[in-house]
Amino acid sequence: MPLTPSRRGLVPPFIAMDVMRAANEREAAGHSVIHLEVGQPGTPAPAVVLAAARAALAGNRIGYTDALGIAPLRAAIARHYRDQYGVAVDPAAIVVTTGSSAAFQLAFLAAFEPRQRVALAAPGYPAYRNILSALELEPVLIEVGENAHYQPNPELLAEAGDIAGLIIASPANPTGTMIAAPELARLSAWCRDRGVRLVSDEIYHGITYEQRAETARAFGDEAVIINSFSKYYSMTGWRLGWMVVPPDLARSVECLAQNFYISPPTLSQLAAVPVFGCRDELDGHVARYRANRDLLVAALAGAGLTRFAPAEGAFYLYVDVSSLTRDSVAFCQRMLAATGVATTPGRDFDPIHGDSWLRLSFAGATTDIAEAARRLEAWLPTAG
Numbered sequence: 001m002p003l004t005p006s007r008r009g010l011v012p013p014f015i016a017m018d019v020m021r022a023a024n025e026r027e028a029a030g031h032s033v034i035h036l037e038v039g040q041p042g043t044p045a046p047a048v049v050l051a052a053a054r055a056a057l058a059g060n061r062i063g064y065t066d067a068l069g070i071a072p073l074r075a076a077i078a079r080h081y082r083d084q085y086g087v088a089v090d091p092a093a094i095v096v097t098t099g100s101s102a103a104f105q106l107a108f109l110a111a112f113e114p115r116q117r118v119a120l121a122a123p124g125y126p127a128y129r130n131i132l133s134a135l136e137l138e139p140v141l142i143e144v145g146e147n148a149h150y151q152p153n154p155e156l157l158a159e160a161g162d163i164a165g166l167i168i169a170s171p172a173n174p175t176g177t178m179i180a181a182p183e184l185a186r187l188s189a190w191c192r193d194r195g196v197r198l199v200s201d202e203i204y205h206g207i208t209y210e211q212r213a214e215t216a217r218a219f220g221d222e223a224v225i226i227n228s229f230s231k232y233y234s235m236t237g238w239r240l241g242w243m244v245v246p247p248d249l250a251r252s253v254e255c256l257a258q259n260f261y262i263s264p265p266t267l268s269q270l271a272a273v274p275v276f277g278c279r280d281e282l283d284g285h286v287a288r289y290r291a292n293r294d295l296l297v298a299a300l301a302g303a304g305l306t307r308f309a310p311a312e313g314a315f316y317l318y319v320d321v322s323s324l325t326r327d328s329v330a331f332c333q334r335m336l337a338a339t340g341v342a343t344t345p346g347r348d349f350d351p352i353h354g355d356s357w358l359r360l361s362f363a364g365a366t367t368d369i370a371e372a373a374r375r376l377e378a379w380l381p382t383a384g
């Protein structure tokens with residue numbers, strides 16, 4: 001009998017990563033590439049993080065830590081909820097993870113049984129549905145658009161049938177849209193009343209332009225909260241995230257973390273402890289993102305692309321390119337070849353309507369965004 005791969009591993013690719021590989025190969029061949037395909041800040045970790053890492057390397061043996069993370073970091077994260085949101089969180093409820101990706105895996109395994117149905121927005125982050133599928137859970141796509149501010153709401157969820165969970169993100173990837181506090185309270189109550197587990201992706205908190213983001217933890221402790229040091233804190237490659245777990249999932253998450261990961265990266269944990277004192281520096285990055293957003297919007301509008309999801313937070317523009325293509329993957333490949341600008345096709349985020357959209361990250365240096373805007377403004381009118 002021939003060997004065959006597990007069907008659990010036969011999930012779609014994360015196309016943004018495929019695009020990055022192609023862009024890196026083009027760059028290695030000597031071509032100029034501007035990376036707008038991945039959500040990665042163009043700035044390094046703050047200086048105090050780098051100093052803490054150097055000190056840890058010099059004086060710490062960098063062994064295993066507690067599976068839930070080191071106590072000083074968990075305490076710092078709990079203080080962050082008090083200072084930033086006015087919400088009291090016991091450090092015992094904090095679980096430090098190997099990036100937010102590990103947090104999603106832990107959350108889905110702890111909260112759901114195989115074959116249960118979990119709702120999420122389309123467009124939305126593709127790894128949600130792909131991780132769910134690998135774990136033999138059923139992703140239930142909720143089509144959201146301008147009429148729903150690109151976010152799920154109780155009225156749309158009422159049409160989804162029986163669901164065990166709901167994943168939300170505010171600010172969202174790829175749209176940058178946010179859920180206002182009253183609507184977040186309404187979603188939280190809807191889930192609580194129906195026994196639906198809410199999983200709130202808050203990894204873009206801090207990167208907001210029109211309003212401050214609110215944590216779902218403000219509306220009860222039943223939700224799983226997931227955050228990361230990658231985006232606002234500019235620590236992508238350090239692979240460090242965290243969860244705020246409900247009391248009924250705490251031991252399950254701990255046992256899963258022990259068996260899957262032993263512990264999060266020790267050096268990254270030690271380095272991250274002082275990062276919560278860097279708000280002035282980090283908010284400076286957010287001001288740059290805002291300028292980049294406005295520059296890119298103006299350039300795309302000048303080239304005839306005028307329909308965007310409202311980029312209220314995060315560092316993405318989700319752009320309607322239906323006037324130019326109905327195959328966003330091929331379109332992004334042509335764009336990379338013709339201009340050297342790497343972007344992510346909307347199909348990655350929305351298997352229903354995404355072939356008419358693409359996502360551009362404006363997290364890089366303003367000089368790079370300006371050059372990308374110049375190239376796109378010249379090429380797009382010829383691309384149809």
